[in-house]
Amino acid sequence: MASLEHEIHEFGQLDQLSYQDTPIHRLDPRAKVLTTLVYLVCVVSFGKYAVLPLLPFLLFPVVIAGLGNLPTGFLFRKLLAVAPFAIVVGIFNPLLDTHIALRVGTLGISAGWISYASILLRFGLTTLAALVLIGTTSFMAICAAIERMGAPDVFATQLLFLYRYTFVLADEVVRMGRARALRSFGRHGMGIRVYSNMLGHLLLRTYARAQRIYLAMTCRGFDGQVRILRTLHLSTRDVTFTLGWSAVFVAFRLFNVPLVLGQFITGLIT
C-alpha cells in the first residue's frame, strides 16, 4: 500500500503545481489545451520509422516546464512511472521487423528497432506534453476550456467530478489499506479474498457517498447542469502563444529539422 499512497501523493503534487503563478500558468487554458492538441497531432502523425525528425519536439515541453517552474526531476520520475507501458507495447517490433534499415559502420540496425525507438520517443513526448499541460493548468480550468471549445456539458461535468472525487476516493483507499495492514501483521492479509471484500466495501462506501453528495447538490438547487463559473479572456498573448507554437510544430512536422540543419552545417564547412 505504501507505493499506492506514494502515487496518490505525487498525483496531488501535480495538482498543487498547477496552482502556481507564472506567465505560463496565467495563459488562457484554451490556448494551452489547443496548443497541446496541435502538438499531439503533429507528433503522432509521423511515419512509423521517424526518429530524428521527432527530436526537435522536445523543445516545447522543455521550454514550458522551464517557464512554468515545473521541477524537472519530478516530471522525469512521472515519465519513468508510465514508461513500462510503452516498453511493453513495442517490445515485439524488433523481433517481427528484422530487415536491416540502417548501417552504422559494420553494424546493421533493423527496421524493428527503429520503429521501437520511434514508439518510445513518441510516447515520451506526448506524456511530457500532457504532464506539462496538467502541471501548468488547473484541472478545472482545463474542463472549463474544453467546455468553451464545444465539448458537451455533461462531458466536462463528469470529468470535473471524476477529478474532484479521485482525492476523496483515494483517501478512502489509503485508509482501508492502512486498516488492513494494521491487522495483517506484515503478512499479506488474507490474500485475494480480503481484497475482493475490500473492493466490495469500497464500492458500497463510494455509492453511499455519491448519494450524500447528490443530496448536498439538490440542496443547493442542482438541476442536472453544473454551471462552471469562469470568465475566460483570450488576450493577444494567448493567441500569439497558440499560433506561434503551432507554426513551430507544423514546421517541425514538415521539415526534417535535424537533417536540414546537418546539411546546412556540412554545407558551411565544405
Add this chain to the structure above:
Amino acid sequence: MSHHSIEARDLAFSYPDGTVALDGVSFEITHGESVAIVGANGAGKSTLLMHLNGFLTPLRGSVRVGDVPVIKSTLSDIRKAIGTVFQDPDDQLFMPSVYEDVAFGPMNLGLPLEEVDARVIEALTQVDALRLKDRPPYRLSGGEKRAVAIATVLAMRPNALILDEPSSNLDPRARRRLIGLLGTFTHTKIIATHDLDLAMDLCERTIVMSGGTISADGRTGDIFTDDALLDSCGLERPLSMQNCPKCGRSD
C-alpha cells in the same frame, strides 16, 4: 413562507432493511429559536434532520415549514428556505475550488454574476474564510472545511440552518471557533449533536432523542442537570457542568 416555524407531527420512518429509525416524533420550533437535538449514536438524529428538508419521506406523519407542507412539489422552495450542513464536509464540498463551491448554489438560483460574486464574498467573509477562496476544498483542514461548508449554505440566504454534528472531527480550537461563529447567526438553528457543551453554549432549548422517539424536550439548563434522564438516554453531563451545576456557563 411568511413565518418560519418548523413543525413535525408524529413522524415515523423505517429504513428499507427494517430498522425503525423514527417512531412518532412531534415538535414545533418557532422562528429564531436555537434547538439542540441530542442523543446517543443511532438515536435517530440524522434521520430526523433528513425529514425536515424532505430528503427522506416519512412513512407516517408530516413536516411543515411555515405554512407549507414538505411534499414533493414544495421541495425546491423548502430547500431554499432551510440550509443543511452535512456531517461530513467532503460530501458538501464537491467543486474544485472554494469559490466555485460557494457559488454553486447562487448560480443555480440563476442570479446574475455580480450578485453571485457578492454573495460568495459575503458568505466567506461571514465564516472568516475569504482567504481560502482559490484553494481546492480537499486541501483544507477539518475546521476550514467545516467553515466553507457553512458558507456554501449561507450563500443561499436560508431562513433556517440545520447542522448535523457540526463539531465532530474538530480539534478543540477549531471547535471553539465554530461555536463562536454559530453564535453570531440569527437564523433559526437546529443542531444535532452529542457535544453537549456545544448545545449548552448555543441552544436555549434541547430535544433529547433515544431509540427513535423524543425522551425530553425543554430548557437546555434543566435537561442537562437531570442525571437520570441523561443516563437513560446514554448521555453524560456536559464537562462544564460536571462539578457545579449552577455555574456551567462561566468558562
